[in-house]
Amino acid sequence: MPLDDNREYLSLPNDSHPSDETIEEYSMGRMEGPALEKFEEHLLVCERCQDSVAAEDALREGIRAAALPSQTHKPPLFRFNPRLAWALALPGMAVLVLAASKLPVWRHASAPVAVVLQATRGTETSSVAAHRSIMLTVDLTDLPPLSEYRLEVVDSAGRSAFRANASARNNQLHTTLADGLPGGAYFARLYSPGGELLREFTLSVHP
Amino acid sequence: MMAKEFGDTVHEHQESAGQPWAGLVDKIRRNDPDGMEELYRVFSRGVRFYLCRHLGPQDLDDRVHDTFIIVAQAIQRGELREPDRLMGYVRTIVRRQVAAQIEDNILNRRHQFDLDRGLAVRDANSNPEQTAIRQENQQIAMKVLKSIAPRDREILIRFYLREESADQICAEMGLTDTQFRLLKSRAKARFGQLGQRKVTRRLVPFNENKRG
Numbered sequence: 179m180p181l182d183d184n185r186e187y188l189s190l191p192n193d194s195h196p197s198d199e200t201i202e203e204y205s206m207g208r209m210e211g212p213a214l215e216k217f218e219e220h221l222l223v224c225e226r227c228q229d230s231v232a233a234e235d236a237l238r239e240g241i242r243a244a245a246l247p248s249q250t251h252k253p254p255l256f257r258f259n260p261r262l263a264w265a266l267a268l269p270g271m272a273v274l275v276l277a278a279s280k281l282p283v284w285r286h287a288s289a290p291v292a293v294v295l296q297a298t299r300g301t302e303t304s305s306v307a308a309h310r311s312i313m314l315t316v317d318l319t320d321l322p323p324l325s326e327y328r329l330e331v332v333d334s335a336g337r338s339a340f341r342a343n344a345s346a347r348n349n350q351l352h353t354t355l356a357d358g359l360p361g362g363a364y365f366a367r368l369y370s371p372g373g374e375l376l377r378e379f380t381l382s383v384h385p
Numbered sequence: 386m387m388a389k390e391f392g393d394t395v396h397e398h399q400e401s402a403g404q405p406w407a408g409l410v411d412k413i414r415r416n417d418p419d420g421m422e423e424l425y426r427v428f429s430r431g432v433r434f435y436l437c438r439h440l441g442p443q444d445l446d447d448r449v450h451d452t453f454i455i456v457a458q459a460i461q462r463g464e465l466r467e468p469d470r471l472m473g474y475v476r477t478i479v480r481r482q483v484a485a486q487i488e489d490n491i492l493n494r495r496h497q498f499d500l501d502r503g504l505a506v507r508d509a510n511s512n513p514e515q516t517a518i519r520q521e522n523q524q525i526a527m528k529v530l531k532s533i534a535p536r537d538r539e540i541l542i543r544f545y546l547r548e549e550s551a552d553q554i555c556a557e558m559g560l561t562d563t564q565f566r567l568l569k570s571r572a573k574a575r576f577g578q579l580g581q582r583k584v585t586r587r588l589v590p591f592n593e594n595k596r597g
């Protein structure tokens with residue numbers, strides 16, 4: 179279909195398409211209210227802007243996918259060395275065991291992993307390594323704006339593994355699971371302050 | 386702000402652009418087959434794009450078809466009082482489709498959890514080809530990101546990964562607003578150019594113009 183086939187239905191005069199900044203705002207879920215309404219109505223009939231948003235989405239996902247491993251892949255500061263452990267005196271071994279059990283951050287002291295939970299694509303599952311600190315970002319697109327949200331992460335048996343209350347920022351929720359999660363399958367559930375379940379995501383933690 | 390200016394322009398132009406919508410709505414009300422065909426021609430790509438962006442490519446043709454049936458039936462029942470509001474009405478229907486599907490997904494996952502007890506997570510890697518393409522594209526994207534200039538890379542990471550505001554980036558990197566916009570635009574173009582040379586396959590074919 180020619181690019182301007184819907185020209186008579188376009189709600190804009192020629193050469194008045196949204197700016198690059200507007201496309202970025204929409205792609206990142208930062209647009210709200212009447213501006214969002216008007217933009218999405220325009221997007222329904224404008225192929226040029228559909229392609230612009232698709233390109234911006236792809237660029238953003240590409241950069242996030244490329245940047246995440248480089249932001250998080252650092253060698254652990256501490257590795258358990260059995261030979262070293264035996265070489266230490268008994269008190270030293272007790273200290274080592276105590277440190278390993280009480281301060282899990284020493285065992286996997288690497289930069290946190292950024293995980294974004296989005297209500298798109300239906301059945302995709304986010305995946306992250308076990309016991310790695312997680313910087314969780316939850317997409318609030320299409321949800322009612324509330325003063326606060328409650329996030330709970332439960333394992334496959336329904337046991338609560340993490341809870342937090344947080345306020346939205348730029349249509350997103352940010353929280354950190356400092357100690358990460360053990361390996362397994364999880365559900366991240368978003369609730370209103372009144373306890374209504376708003377959205378659910380799946381999260382896979384691999385050992 | 387850019388979004389507000391864009392919205393004002395849309396509103397002004399819509400006031401003088403009502404004729405095409407009125408004619409289209411009238412055809413659909415009269416059950417004119419040309420009307421349905423025109424409705425599909427005008428909106429199918431946009432509806433498909435929206436649904437695919439929010440729900441993925443699964444069952445996309447069916448969802449697009451359902452959307453048009455709902456819109457046409459609503460018009461024939463007289464539920465669209467102002468033809469000029471057709472775009473807004475279609476948008477509302479599409480958003481309801483997305484919300485309903487998300488709710489279904491949540492209910493399905495819970496139902497599956499009840500049945501499986503601990504094996505409730507649907508295998509996200511059920512399409513090996515897409516998984517392989519995604520991993521390949523990630524490797525390429527990593528190489529491309531490493532190959533662009535350090536300042537450009539920092540701007541992209543701050544803006545897209547850490548989602549820092551323009552003001553914060555300008556303050557911390559010592560840039561004016563104009564410098565920031567230019568550098569960001571250049572960084573995006575460079576990343577896109579280098580990536581396009583290597584990445585040729587798309588995962589989401591939202592623009593396949595199929596008719597139901």
